[in-house]
Amino acid sequence: MKSSLLAGTVLCLSSAMPALAIEKADVLVNYANMAAAKYTDSLITARTMQAAINDLVANPSAENLQAAKDAWLAARVPYQQTEVFRFGNAIVDDWEGKVNAWPLDEGLIDYVDASYGGLSDENAAAALNVIANVSFTLGGETIDASSITPALLADTLQEADGVEANVATGYHAIEFLLWGQDLNGHGAGAGNRPWTDYAASDACTNGNCNRRGEYLIAATNLLVSDLEWMVAQWTDGGAARAAVTADQDAGIAAILTGLGSLSYGETAGERMRLGVMLNEPEEEHSCFADNTHNDHFYNGLGIQSVYHGTYTRIDGSVVLGPSLSDLVAETDPALDMEMQMKLSHAVTALSRIKTAAEAGFAYDMMLERGNDAGAALIMGGVNGLIDQTRSIERVIAVLGVDGIAIEGSDSLDDPEAVFQ
Amino acid sequence: MKTCLAICAIAFLPGVASAQDVTQNIVNDHILPRFDVLAETGQTLEETALADCSATSEPLRAAFGTAFDAWVSVSHLRFGPTETDDRAFALAFWPDSRGATPRTLATLIRTKDPITQSADAYADMSIAARGFYAMEFLLYDATISTFGDDEYRCKLVQTVTADIAKLTQDIATDWQNSYAGLLTNPSPDGPYRSDLEAKQELFKALTTGLQLTSDARLGRPLGSFDRSHPTRAEAWRSGRSARHVALSLESLRDLATHLAQHDPPLQAELNAAFARAQTQLAAVDDPAFAGVANPQSRIKIEAIRSRVEEIRAIVRNALGSSLGVVSGFNALDGD
Numbered sequence: 001m002k003s004s005l006l007a008g009t010v011l012c013l014s015s016a017m018p019a020l021a022i023e024k025a026d027v028l029v030n031y032a033n034m035a036a037a038k039y040t041d042s043l044i045t046a047r048t049m050q051a052a053i054n055d056l057v058a059n060p061s062a063e064n065l066q067a068a069k070d071a072w073l074a075a076r077v078p079y080q081q082t083e084v085f086r087f088g089n090a091i092v093d094d095w096e097g098k099v100n101a102w103p104l105d106e107g108l109i110d111y112v113d114a115s116y117g118g119l120s121d122e123n124a125a126a127a128l129n130v131i132a133n134v135s136f137t138l139g140g141e142t143i144d145a146s147s148i149t150p151a152l153l154a155d156t157l158q159e160a161d162g163v164e165a166n167v168a169t170g171y172h173a174i175e176f177l178l179w180g181q182d183l184n185g186h187g188a189g190a191g192n193r194p195w196t197d198y199a200a201s202d203a204c205t206n207g208n209c210n211r212r213g214e215y216l217i218a219a220t221n222l223l224v225s226d227l228e229w230m231v232a233q234w235t236d237g238g239a240a241r242a243a244v245t246a247d248q249d250a251g252i253a254a255i256l257t258g259l260g261s262l263s264y265g266e267t268a269g270e271r272m273r274l275g276v277m278l279n280e281p282e283e284e285h286s287c288f289a290d291n292t293h294n295d296h297f298y299n300g301l302g303i304q305s306v307y308h309g310t311y312t313r314i315d316g317s318v319v320l321g322p323s324l325s326d327l328v329a330e331t332d333p334a335l336d337m338e339m340q341m342k343l344s345h346a347v348t349a350l351s352r353i354k355t356a357a358e359a360g361f362a363y364d365m366m367l368e369r370g371n372d373a374g375a376a377l378i379m380g381g382v383n384g385l386i387d388q389t390r391s392i393e394r395v396i397a398v399l400g401v402d403g404i405a406i407e408g409s410d411s412l413d414d415p416e417a418v419f420q
Numbered sequence: 421m422k423t424c425l426a427i428c429a430i431a432f433l434p435g436v437a438s439a440q441d442v443t444q445n446i447v448n449d450h451i452l453p454r455f456d457v458l459a460e461t462g463q464t465l466e467e468t469a470l471a472d473c474s475a476t477s478e479p480l481r482a483a484f485g486t487a488f489d490a491w492v493s494v495s496h497l498r499f500g501p502t503e504t505d506d507r508a509f510a511l512a513f514w515p516d517s518r519g520a521t522p523r524t525l526a527t528l529i530r531t532k533d534p535i536t537q538s539a540d541a542y543a544d545m546s547i548a549a550r551g552f553y554a555m556e557f558l559l560y561d562a563t564i565s566t567f568g569d570d571e572y573r574c575k576l577v578q579t580v581t582a583d584i585a586k587l588t589q590d591i592a593t594d595w596q597n598s599y600a601g602l603l604t605n606p607s608p609d610g611p612y613r614s615d616l617e618a619k620q621e622l623f624k625a626l627t628t629g630l631q632l633t634s635d636a637r638l639g640r641p642l643g644s645f646d647r648s649h650p651t652r653a654e655a656w657r658s659g660r661s662a663r664h665v666a667l668s669l670e671s672l673r674d675l676a677t678h679l680a681q682h683d684p685p686l687q688a689e690l691n692a693a694f695a696r697a698q699t700q701l702a703a704v705d706d707p708a709f710a711g712v713a714n715p716q717s718r719i720k721i722e723a724i725r726s727r728v729e730e731i732r733a734i735v736r737n738a739l740g741s742s743l744g745v746v747s748g749f750n751a752l753d754g755d
Binding site: 087103111129150157158162165181182260261263264265266267269273277278280369370389392393396402 | 503506509510513518519524543544546547548617619644645647648652725740745746747748749750751752753755
């Protein structure tokens with residue numbers, strides 16, 4: 001043990017020697033390589049899911065539905081690790097809503113339970129049910145939905161009426177079509193859509209099985225083409241790669257913006273803490289599939305991966321190169337150790353949620369009012385993520401890249417934008 | 421230790437003293453008095469509800485308004501004691517884009533959930549049914565304020581206000597007893613390792629407060645020109661939307677001018693920018709921002725938002741570098 005620790009120390013020391021100075025440009029190239037690998041893995045697993053979904057719709061059966069669900073779960077593993085690229089990279093952030101928008105008013109897409117309620121104050125299309133209606137009115141316009149195409153989903157239904165909860169595309173729309181609503185409240189169990197929702201003629205349950213299949217295939221094809229587009233942005237000559245490598249300080253700032261925003265505001269805040277404080281099972285990120293514990297865990301792993309500059313691909317091969325960690329260690333080795341330790345604590349806390357959930361303590365059970373053990377598990381993850389954000393702020397100060405970060409992708413950076 | 425501090429203070433008098441003065445002044449002039457007022461008005465609100473719990477009670481509505489004012493005036497100070505045990509979330513769950521507050525209150529009232537029996541038990545309740553925004557529904561929403569059993573709803577009002585009183589008192593106590601010291605005396609083991617980190621916290625409070633006022637208080641009802649959302653305005657049921665913008669600007673101006681005290685030209689620039697926003701807001705006679713749907717009145721509310729964005733630009737481009745702090749992250753990052 002002692003000797004291996006010593007070896008570690010020697011390695012650390014040698015990497016901090018001036019002769020091996022870390023170039024920001026190399027860190028950025030490795031960052032872009034990791035993004036390319038993660039999006040490529042997301043695309044590969046999405047194509048596998050596409051094949052399984054085509055099988056399900058062509059030959060509906062319980063086995064084929066399960067195979068499609070398994071493929072969806074596998075596809076989430078690399079994708080959730082890409083979310084760390086989202087904030088800070090405008091190209092990713094502007095696109096992300098198409099593939100991972102959440103939460104959604106699922107009544108827009110298909111039938112829902114009576115307990116779902118009808119249209120809400122915020123969303124007149126919350127119970128539209130496109131699958132059951134070949135024609136309907138949306139924002140005052142009559143829409144012909146006799147054919148459910150990727151264009152209908154992307155151009156007409158997605159964020160219809162300016163409401164973000166109108167999510168017609170992406171992983172969570174597909175998740176709903178595979179699992180259905182989770183009607184177990186705080187109890188164990190995910191959505192339980194019967195495979196016969198895709199069955200032909202008389203065997204069809206809940207009506208419109210052909211249109212449901214059509215919707216599922218359209219949404220899946222769209223997801224695959226959106227991922228193809230994002231892979232292209234990160235390959236050599238791609239726009240996202242060019243943007244992040246164009247200006248070194250801005251590129252490093254973009255990395256850090258991604259790390260901090262995903263840690264604090266998005267995962268710890270919007271997705272985790274709010275659910276505990278509201279005791280609301282609908283606040284689960286993957287509420288249909290009950291896969292929320294994995295969503296959070298792989299977010300945390302993705303953050304850690306970017307800091308360390310290494311990503312283990314779905315085929316086991318490893319992307320590895322100069323990292324932010326190397327860069328920080330060069331200037332402030334103690335801060336680098338602090339950062340590594342905090343990332344490791346957060347991932348451990350998130351893995352506690354994952355292991356408890358996989359052993360049967362479902363995420364919706366953790367969210368129930370008065371469930372102190374569940375709240376403590378989730379808050380452990382929240383606190384780990386918030387704590388690491390403080391160290392990320394210290395990294396920004398040490399590297400001197402503040403003031404370069406893009407404040408956000410919305411037009412409000414321009415004071416007069418509201419008049420346009 | 422004390423001797424060392426004294427020597428250090430003498431040795432580095434100009435720099436250190438002025439840097440720590442900023443934090444000390446803000447704690448003494450800006451933070452502590454505001455949290456004291458919040459605790460006092462929270463206490464009065466609880467007592468008033470005990471005397472008369474009816475939704476139309478004028479004394480109760482007045483006490484609610486006074487305490488809510490005090491909350492809005494500290495709503496940018498989201499660190500330390502407000503974050504312990506999710507206190508600020510419990511006091512102020514907004515925006516509520518999925519309608520959790522009316523849904524949760526209606527369920528409580530319909531099922532006569534016994535959790536309302538004491539403020540202690542109520543601490544386990546969903547934040548959607550706690551704090552000022554839940555109280556607004558109980559007093560001003562046409563459906564919720566008359567829904568179900570009068571006796572149960574009365575108890576609910578008394579429990580929610582008792583919970584508010586306890587939360588606001590706990591925050592004030594923590595500030596007085598410990599957090600003011602942690603912020604003004606940075607230490608390697610404390611939450612702030614240097615005065616620069618303490619100042620960064622205060623700077624972030626300013627940027628976060630401005631962002632909340634611009635994006636949520638003004639941006640949510642404004643929506644887009646084609647699709648405005650008057651019912652997304654903050655506290656529109658009690659006609660407090662514009663008042664909240666005014667209160668927040670007043671507080672944020674005080675904080676901004678304190679942060680810029682070492683830089684008189686910048687301080688003057690900030691003062692002028694805040695004054696422009698406040699003057700334009702005072703000229704808008706639209707308490708609930710209902711006018712966002714009308715092109716003529718909408719433009720005035722858009723103009724206020726532009727003024728707030730101008731303040732944000734000064735803060736982002738000049739104040740941060742003048743203080744030597746980085747902007748950092750806040751809970752509003754993400755979507």
